């Protein structure tokens with residue numbers, strides 16, 4: 001389980017997170033939503049030690065990781081994989097070689113073994129037939145799926161997605177959504193997804209947290225969000241220009 005408890009984070013004089021608390025349960029597809037600049041990416045970077053809070057605590061599976069040093073963070077990063085918005089694949093390597101990289105580096109697998117395992121991972125994201133292709137030959141959605149396969153290589157319990165469907169065409173976006181849902185349903189992976197994509201949010205989420213002005217504005221299921229009386233929530237989830245959001 002992930003637990004954010006009274007997390008505060010500022011950059012210089014700018015307070016981004018004022019007092020953020022919520023839990024993410026095992027196996028759920030959990031979305032973090034809110035306006036641009038509200039601190040969604042800042043929040044998930046705290047889970048892998050890319051940022052540390054100024055106040056409050058972050059717990060992962062019963063350990064307070066917000067006090068961990070670099071060496072203690074290493075196993076946390078194995079358990080918590082991050083898929084960045086722009087897939088960071090190496091253009092000069094095939095898809096299989098890209099996915100094999102962490103297996104060789106962190107699991108010490110030999111070249112052939114790592115490639116076989118990489119093909120198995122590519123199969124999980126329905127990209128097995130593209131194993132020998134190079135990333136520039138593929139579309140954005142396919143590259144994203146390869147990046148997800150690479151994130152899965154070390155069997156993470158948690159996968160953090162930073163805007164996984166941004167800049168994808170609608171069909172590719174829905175394929176990525178389907179994959180994120182499958183990871184939870186078939187592998188029991190817990191997914192934490194930062195997103196603006198209303199179709200994804202109301203398509204695959206188990207629960208959603210909305211951040212607003214440094215605080216949690218609402219935490220609930222899709223249905224609870226749809227029924228929410230809060231005008232800030234309603235304006236955001238309907239993408240209306242007019243309303244109370246500044």
Ligand SMILES: Nc1ncnc2c1ncn2[C@@H]1O[C@H](COP(=O)(O)OP(=O)(O)OP(=O)(O)O)[C@@H](O)[C@H]1O
Nearest residue numbers: 011016034035036037038039040041042043194196
């Ligand atoms: N390393 C940093 N140094 C200084 N300011 C930062 C840093 N990282 C983030 N910020 C600031 O923190 C705020 C929140 O950024 P963040 O990237 O989390 O927003 P977001 O909610 O993910 O937005 P978007 O939806 O546009 O990606 C922004 O004002 C950003 O400029």
